[in-house]
Amino acid sequence: MRSLLIVGLVCAMAAPLAMARAIPNPNQKHAPGNESPQTPIAQAHYSTAVNYQLQCAGCHLGDGEGSAANDTPRMKGFVGNFLKVDGGRQFLVRVPGMSQSALSNAQLAELINWIMREDGMAGKSMPANYQPYTEQEVAAIRHEAMLNLPSTRAGLISQMRAQGIVIDDGISKP
Ligand code: HEC
Incomplete structure (x- = not known):
């Protein structure tokens, strides 16, 4: 009786160890088509x-x-109006969505130039003589942190108002 009890106890203690396995399983195979590591954007x-x-x-x-x-x-x-005021050109690169994106400097320059098109997002807000951004320009300003974004943006918006630009950014009061 006693030895049965001991055998039972040993089994109960050994069972979890016997069932334990490493998670994730080091022998697990990638799903088909998913074998190579992800390419950074x-x-x-x-x-x-x-x-x-x-x-x-x-x-x-x-x-x-x-x-x-x-x-x-x-x-x-609307976004093209930032290029009509002092500091606006740098602001566009330094907003977190831009500067902290996973895109390279060259890709970011191309992206801003793509946004700044009369037949694109900027539309009629484009300044008359648009100077395309370059990879070098983005590289030079991207990593300068913007310490107070709301007040920097408010300053740019008030410069626009002073020029008589209608603030049609969807978030400012008219
Ligand atoms: C997580 C949300 C988010 C993502 C992702 C994001 N943005 Fe933004 N973006 C914002 C917000 C919110 C603002 C307003 C300023 C602020 O608070 O950063 C803004 C501001 C901007 C501005 C300045 C315009 C203005 O009126 O202030 C530009 C230009 C811009 N974003 C472009 C981009 C581009 C290009 C990308 C992709 C590479 C991007 N953003 C990704 C949320 C985002």
């Missing part, structure tokens, strides 16, 4: 429009309409 050579969809559209929406409910400003028909 900066090396994936997607088109600029795809980069926008992957890195920006989640907040700014597919056409740059933005979302007032989420404090995301409208770029469509």
Whole structure:
């Protein structure tokens, strides 16, 4: 009787060890088609429009309409106005969504140039003599932190108002 009890106890103690396994299983195989490691977006050579969809559209929406409910400003028909005021050119690169994106400097320059088109998001807000951004320019300003974004942005918006520009960014009061 006693030895039966001991055998029972030993079995009860050994069972969890016998059933234990490493998680994740080191011998597990990748799902078919998923064998190679993910390519970082900066090396994936997607088109600029795809980069926008992957890195920006989640907040700014597919056409740059933005979302007032989420404090995301409208770029469509408005974003070009930043290039008409002092500091606006740098601001556009230094907003966190841009500067902290996973895109390379060259991809970011291409992306801003893609947004800043009369037949694109900026539309009629484009300044008369648009100077395209370059990889070097983005590299030089991207990593300068913007310490007070709301007041920097408010300063740019009031410069626009002083020029008589209508603030149609979807989030400011008229
Ligand atoms: C997590 C949400 C989010 C993502 C992702 C994001 N943004 Fe933004 N973006 C914002 C918000 C919110 C603002 C308003 C300023 C702020 O608070 O950063 C903004 C501001 C901007 C501005 C300045 C315009 C203005 O009116 O202030 C530009 C230009 C911009 N974003 C472009 C981009 C681009 C291009 C990408 C993708 C590479 C991107 N953003 C990704 C949320 C986002």
